[in-house]
Amino acid sequence: MEVRVNHAKVNPDAYQTMRKLEDFISKSGLDRTLYELIKIRASQLNGCAFCLNMHIKELRSMGEKPQRIDLISVWREAPVYTEKEKAALELTEAVTLISERGVPDDLYRRVREHFDESAYVTLIMAMNTINAWNHLAISTGMFPVADA
Structure with missing residues (x-):
């Protein structure tokens, strides 16, 4: 397998924009373990082996x-x-697969039992961020390197 394009090298501004999203989330107070669970589940749904491997290792x-x-x-x-x-x-599943049924009201209510409005928006941003990373990794041909 070969990487199609090194996105960070050929377009550092785009890469830095993604990093800023990560910085926002890391400063938001979102529990780090929960964020890794979100990253793993979205990466499973998107079929992103690179991100899935990275976030499983991180967790x-x-x-x-x-x-x-x-x-x-x-x-x-x-x-x-x-x-x-x-x-x-x-x-995470609803946002990642948003075209299938959106975010139903009953799900919104269940999430709001645990997260206030600001935290809800942070969750959405966290999910948008990992979905964007997944799309970037898959589209540029990133793949996990086999462990030695």
Whole structure:
């Protein structure tokens, strides 16, 4: 496999714009573990092997239990996530697949039980950011390097 284009090298302004989104989220107060769960679930849905590999490694390095990482794709059936995390994961699916049914009112209400309006917008920005990274990585041909 070959990378099609090194996006950071050929268009550093675009890369820096993406970094600014990450900076916004990191300063927002969004729980870092929750953000990694969001990144992993969106990357699964988008089929982004590069991002999926990166964020699984990141969550492992943060000391997350392997079971919580392994079961993200079936979070509804796994009793290892909090109600707050489940609400965020469901919203991640809705935002990532927004053309299928949007964000239904009942989902919005469930998410708002755990997040105020400002945090809700931050969640949406976090989801938009990982979806943009996924699209960038897939479109430019990024792929995970095999571990030695």
